[in-house]
Amino acid sequence: MTTRILDLLHDPGLPRLEARMLLEHVLRQPRAWLLAHDTDAMPAAAETAYRALAARRRAGEPMAYLLGEREFMGHVFRVTPDVLIPRPDTELLAETAIALLADRAGGAMVDLGTGSGAIAVSVALACPQADVSATDCSPAALAVAAGNAARLGARVRTLHGDWYGALPPGERYDLIVSNPPYIASGDPHLGQGDLRHEPRGALTDGADGLSALARIVQGAPARLRPGGALWLEHGWDQAQAVRGLLARAGFRGVESRRDLAGIERISGGNL
Numbered sequence: 068m069t070t071r072i073l074d075l076l077h078d079p080g081l082p083r084l085e086a087r088m089l090l091e092h093v094l095r096q097p098r099a100w101l102l103a104h105d106t107d108a109m110p111a112a113a114e115t116a117y118r119a120l121a122a123r124r125r126a127g128e129p130m131a132y133l134l135g136e137r138e139f140m141g142h143v144f145r146v147t148p149d150v151l152i153p154r155p156d157t158e159l160l161a162e163t164a165i166a167l168l169a170d171r172a173g174g175a176m177v178d179l180g181t182g183s184g185a186i187a188v189s190v191a192l193a194c195p196q197a198d199v200s201a202t203d204c205s206p207a208a209l210a211v212a213a214g215n216a217a218r219l220g221a222r223v224r225t226l227h228g229d230w231y232g233a234l235p236p237g238e239r240y241d242l243i244v245s246n247p248p249y250i251a252s253g254d255p256h257l258g259q260g261d262l263r264h265e266p267r268g269a270l271t272d273g274a275d276g277l278s279a280l281a282r283i284v285q286g287a288p289a290r291l292r293p294g295g296a297l298w299l300e301h302g303w304d305q306a307q308a309v310r311g312l313l314a315r316a317g318f319r320g321v322e323s324r325r326d327l328a329g330i331e332r333i334s335g336g337n338l
């Protein structure tokens with residue numbers, strides 16, 4: 068019996084939105100085409116591809132890995148299981164960086180732990196005069212970030228290494244940003260939902276959740292130019308602790324900013 072597009076759109080095993088996104092993906096057609104052609108017969112190869120992806124989705128794999136992409140700051144980033152799936156919450160950190168660099172023509176920024184390159188690439192596209200660098204300890208993640216920068220036409224230098232160890236000796240920046248792993252190793256969320264499929268080293272510091280944040284704060288003064296700023300994304304309950312780290316490291320104007328859900332999501336200050 069012939070399978071129609073419509074039959075798969077109403078796949079009882081998947082939410083309708085997810086079935087539609089997977090069909091758009093395997094048919095390489097936009098939503099409007101799909102709706103206008105929903106009584107067409109599904110091509111056999113596309114049906115096989117759809118059924119394989121639907122089975123993986125039912126087994127819990129994140130949509131972003133199945134589709135191979137996720138939108139961030141209006142740009143489509145390629146994502147693989149080597150990188151954290153960029154979160155809408157992280158747009159607050161990218162927007163903050165863009166606003167700070169807009170005031171410093173030709174400013175230099177580094178994004179520590181860049182993953183897919185979501186922050187660094189978005190900032191480089193919004194501030195083409197800025198010198199943007201991006202680091203990661205995962206060579207596979209850096210390859211994804213470099214690929215995204217090239218595909219989206221962003222000027223981003225990628226550097227491999229452990230936090231500040233990735234940076235050329237003596238180099239200083241006007242702005243350091245980071246969304247480091249900040250989930251405590253014992254947090255039960257690590258065993259739930261999409262997190263089960265994301266790189267563990269992108270999610271948890273393997274300790275209390277604050278150790279990577281503390282290392283980045285403590286190393287920042289030696290890497291910032293006078294008046295330079297550090298901004299960090301952190302967990303919903305870590306803002307006070309991060310403000311404390313920043314104040315103790317000598318930062319001034321320390322503050323936290325809330326995401327769209329009203330949660331203190333990022334904290335920063337300047338030297």
Ligand SMILES: C[S@@+](CC[C@H](N)C(=O)[O-])C[C@H]1O[C@@H](n2cnc3c(N)ncnc32)[C@H](O)[C@@H]1O
Nearest residue numbers: 151153180181182203204229230246247248269
């Ligand atoms: C939470 S993910 C953030 C990814 C991306 N910046 C974003 O916001 O979507 C943290 C990233 O930090 C990287 N990372 C973890 N430990 C690191 C270390 N010691 N040095 C450099 N990068 C590290 C991980 O590989 C991962 O890509």
